[in-house]
Amino acid sequence: MNILISKFMWQNGTRINQYLFAILITIPLLSFGMVQGWLSPMISVLQSPKGPAPVPFTTNDISWTTSVTYISAIIVGAPMGHLTDRFGRKAMTLITTLSLIIYWQIKLMCLEPWALILARAIAGIPCSACYIVLPIYLKEISDIDLRGALGSLLILNRNIGYLASYVFADILEVTTMLWMGLLVPAVVFFIFIIMPETPEYLVKQGKVDEAKSVLAWLRGVSIIDQSVEHDIDNIVKIEKQTKADPKSVWKIIWNDRPTFKAFIITLVIKITQQFDGYLILLIYAGFVTERAAESISLKLSPNKQVMMIGLVQLIGSIIATCIVERTGRKLLLVTTSFAVGVGMLILSGWFYLTGTGTWLPGWVPVVAMCVCIFADAAGFQPISYIIITDLFTFQLRGTVSAFANICAKLSNFIQTKWFTKVCELISIHWTFLFFSIVSFIACIYTVLSFPETRHKSVEEIYEKLDKKKQKEEKISDLP
Incomplete structure (x- = not known):
């Protein structure tokens, strides 16, 4: 586990680490909320000859811009569960955040219909990953009595993103708003590099000692705490049963x-x-x-x-x-x-x-x-x-x-x-x-x-x- 994280986060039995980690995990969904929210107030602007787009959007352009995200989300969503189990929750969250950075960057470079449709197609990655990877990540870092509240942060942060997009569209220039959209996933990406993987995935990879360290950090207790030993033993037991009877x-x-x-x-x-x-x-x-x-x-x-x-x-x-x-x-x-x-x-x-x-x-x-x-x-x-x-x-x-x-x-x-x-x-x-x-x-x-x-x-x-x-x-x- 990263030394910086273990030193500079709360300990002494508090579960603040879980809350802070959960907020960080769900910020990509806030960014995706901004992605989705940006389009609604901008449709009439993009269709206007005096708008920021070099070429006014046609009704067909708007139709594809609105729906293409869901097409690509279906395509990339099919293997997303397998990839999450294969490469880990953290790696897939980083890829999700990177795709959001690319989305905002494309729009900053060009607002022609083809570019926006391409950006919206790339947005299909977070459109799937935010609802597949992030809930799993949240559950596996949450204590049983917190998982409902922390799980609700998913929709809460997404709706904050929606509202932020609506407000920014009303008070900011288009380019300024796009820079604001890019800033959020960029900051999260660099912070997330030092964040840990989930205990359950680490056990699945045979890294039991690291799993204990992460679980102890999440709960703000010692690595030799009885609750940590008990829960890791249960995860190890389930993993052994799964490997003994592979289906x-x-x-x-x-x-x-x-x-x-x-x-x-x-x-x-x-x-x-x-x-x-x-x-x-x-x-x-x-x-x-x-x-x-x-x-x-x-x-x-x-x-x-x-x-x-x-x-x-x-x-x-x-x-x-x-x-x-x-x-x-x-x-x-x-x-x-x-x-x-x-x-x-x-x-x-x-x-x-x-x-x-x-x-x-x-x-x-x-x-x-x-x-x-x-x-x-x-x-x-x-x-x-x-x-x-x-x-x-x-x-x-x-x-x-x-x-x-x-x-x-x-x-x-x-x-x-x-x-x-x-x-x-x-x-x-x-x-x-x-x-x-x-x-x-x-x-x-x-x-x-x-x-x-x-x-x-x-x-x-x-x-x-x-x-x-x-x-x-x-x-x-x-x-």
Whole structure:
């Protein structure tokens, strides 16, 4: 372990090291939030003949600029889990940060359509890695009673990035904002070079002594502390069992009953969260506020609209970080998915009734939209990432995260590419009704099938999932 880190960070039993390390790990997601947030207020600027682009962007250019990130994210996301297990969490985080540096550098050099599309394609690397590598990294450096709160920092930092982008777009010149975007990953890259790998990955590489040193540093205790010895011994035991009975990851997932159930739960929660409509609201918030402005005095510039959305997201993320370890995953997931469903249902009803000529207050869709975005950020979205690290051992996390990420990015591509065409075919109120139904399905499924994972080990969670085994044990106990 790096001598500088061991000397100049907190010890004496405090866990500040975990908090500081977790913040550093999630800053690449803050930078990616700036990447995603930059485009929304800049679309009209890029299309303007007087804008910073040498050639005004066409509608087709904007379409590809918006969606190409998700195409490349699907391509690079497929091997991302394997690469994370092969080369380590730290190495892949450094590559993620480097790709962000390249993204901002390309835009500083050229803002022609081809250059921005290329930059957005490169952004597919952090688009996948931030949601595959970083959650695994966070989980493996967090104590069991902190992993929910620290895991929520992912969405919190991303939403800080969104809001920062919206604000910078409103007050800074384009070039100045691009330099600000470049500064964040550049600083993180050089700091991260001296940061440690996770204890679990080090054990997997046979570096047990170094793993003990890192775990002791994270907890602020001596390397001979009993808790350090106990947890490292458990990791070593699991690693030996895995090597003694080598199976492919997919064979384990398919053949082991509780693991397969955990996999299905992960996919259902992830896919329903992606199709709850939050992404569409982020992109088309201006359309909702424009319709609302027809019946109330709501005159906001496009930048002010996205800033309002960014602030609502950020508040939701802050609340999630504060309460996720108190409420538990299940209760938070149930309440927030239900709230999103109600908000989408109200939006659907408002657009349907106003479309028939019925007058309704304009504040209704604005409030409903804010409720959806707030609830998604306060629970539905962060929990969908936290549960992957809760439900799987370190041998499976990379592969499951990669597969779930591919499903998520595919759904994002479908929505961004074809939402407007679908609305033209079946009307916008039906699309919002679809999002509402998906959210209610997620709520009901969580109540019926999702086990509480707060402060529980993977083994404890799998015992709950293996109902057949529990029934057999009960039968064997009968006289």
